[in-house]
Amino acid sequence: MQVAPWDLLRESSRSTLALVTTPASPTVLRKRLGMLLREARVRRGLNQDDVATALEVDRTTIGRIENGQAKVKVLVLKAWLNVLDIHDPELCQELEQLARDADKAGWWTGQAGSIRSSYATYVGFESGAVEVLDFQTVVVPGLLQTEAYATALFSTVVPGLSGEDIAARVQVRLKRQERVEDATLRVTVVIDESVLYRTIGGFDVWRGQMQRLATLAARPNVRMQILPYDTPAHPGALGSFVVLRFDNDPMIAYIESAAGDLFLDGQPAQNYSATFNALAVAALPAEMSRKRILEVLDQRG
Numbered sequence: 254m255q256v257a258p259w260d261l262l263r264e265s266s267r268s269t270l271a272l273v274t275t276p277a278s279p280t281v282l283r284k285r286l287g288m289l290l291r292e293a294r295v296r297r298g299l300n301q302d303d304v305a306t307a308l309e310v311d312r313t314t315i316g317r318i319e320n321g322q323a324k325v326k327v328l329v330l331k332a333w334l335n336v337l338d339i340h341d342p343e344l345c346q347e348l349e350q351l352a353r354d355a356d357k358a359g360w361w362t363g364q365a366g367s368i369r370s371s372y373a374t375y376v377g378f379e380s381g382a383v384e385v386l387d388f389q390t391v392v393v394p395g396l397l398q399t400e401a402y403a404t405a406l407f408s409t410v411v412p413g414l415s416g417e418d419i420a421a422r423v424q425v426r427l428k429r430q431e432r433v434e435d436a437t438l439r440v441t442v443v444i445d446e447s448v449l450y451r452t453i454g455g456f457d458v459w460r461g462q463m464q465r466l467a468t469l470a471a472r473p474n475v476r477m478q479i480l481p482y483d484t485p486a487h488p489g490a491l492g493s494f495v496v497l498r499f500d501n502d503p504m505i506a507y508i509e510s511a512a513g514d515l516f517l518d519g520q521p522a523q524n525y526s527a528t529f530n531a532l533a534v535a536a537l538p539a540e541m542s543r544k545r546i547l548e549v550l551d552q553r554g
Contacts, residue, residue: 280377282355284321291319371514384439386496402462405454470543478536
């Protein structure tokens, strides 16, 4: 039996929520719209090549839109819905409005020339998240960095950046931290103990950063745990990652690398969330972790 177009999306609770709540972040809206289009395509028995051929675009364009990494214009969306045989006026109007909202500029858009596109996408997702799960093995998580630490980090890790570009990237990082300061974002981090001893930017910068960690660890919306040196082999051995959780959307895992950043949803994102939970179990409890930070400060201060 053929499923009615409206029911095609309403059957999924995820899809129902997608047409009810509109978060501030256009990047999250792009992801939401892409997931709806992907779901409808799969239910119609079409692959990305089928849609790409019908719309006369490259297959990678369809993939990027379905993954939330590219915008879709309303005119293209209308043709897309026709390919998917979705003609219900109310549903089409909802999806078209979603596309318009997703096309709006986020606060980070003005820095597009200073930050790479994948990082801008991450910032957009983070802006709509309610919780960040961050596991770091080398540096302090960006949401917890001081301005001096972030400046030293960008100056070292990304060779060839101009002073202007470094300053712009640091300002984006500080802007992201405003949601930590006003407690509209929950931050849960597991940090490898080696990070506490890595003197990035010199001793004074390091000390300021450790003091900042100790202060933030006492905040109600921040949970900070240290993974001790002597922890046996653990599931985080493959490297750092971030999981973003949302009120009305599936979680996203983000892995940053020199070979290209990855955005994962579905089961892979759930796997990373489970990995983070396992790391949290292996790490020191929050209060003991704060004491460890203070101990390191006292030993080296």
